[in-house]
Amino acid sequence: MQYIKALVLVLFFFLAMVFLCQNQVALSREVALQLNLLLLPSTETVKLPFYFVVIAAFLLGAVFCFLLLMWDRVSMSARAVRAGWRVRTMQNEQLQMVAQIRQMASAAMEDRPALLEKYREGYESRKKSWEEERKKAKKNNSIDIKQLTIDASASATPTKA
Numbered sequence: 001m002q003y004i005k006a007l008v009l010v011l012f013f014f015l016a017m018v019f020l021c022q023n024q025v026a027l028s029r030e031v032a033l034q035l036n037l038l039l040l041p042s043t044e045t046v047k048l049p050f051y052f053v054v055i056a057a058f059l060l061g062a063v064f065c066f067l068l069l070m071w072d073r074v075s076m077s078a079r080a081v082r083a084g085w086r087v088r089t090m091q092n093e094q095l096q097m098v099a100q101i102r103q104m105a106s107a108a109m110e111d112r113p114a115l116l117e118k119y120r121e122g123y124e125s126r127k128k129s130w131e132e133e134r135k136k137a138k139k140n141n142s143i144d145i146k147q148l149t150i151d152a153s154a155s156a157t158p159t160k161a
Contacts, residue, residue: 020051027051093126 030047
């Protein structure tokens with residue numbers, strides 16, 4: 001794949017050079033850019049070759065695109081780190097619940113209702129903090145996990161009503 005990308009890039013630059021050579025007269029005419037705002041005095045650049053303006057606009061666009069892609073990459077990696085942290089938290093919670101179930105299974109019958117109530121209180125407090133976290137995430141317009149789940153019971157073919 002890297003060779004194909006390199007070949008396409010070389011082909012692009014070859015075509016760009018052919019374009020520049022064939023249109024050298026049209027691209028070498030000089031232009032002066034001006035900015036005329038109502039409140040500020042009018043400004044004008046020195047006369048520049050048209051190809052310089054085209055190349056400068058291309059480079060500015062490339063830099064802007066690169067910055068946007070970097071911003072997107074950083075935000076996506078931050079989301080991935082947060083998602084990994086959430087997965088580890090849920091796995092630890094699952095291990096705690098399994099340990100609690102094993103403890104309750106090995107406990108005497110008389111002690112089980114008290115243990116069940118103790119574990120239920122811990123679960124309710126964790127559930128409440130989880131719901132508060134989801135509300136904060138919705139306010140920040142982040143992706144909700146429920147939006148990403150797939151309904152496995154849904155039929156692939158439409159059914160007649």
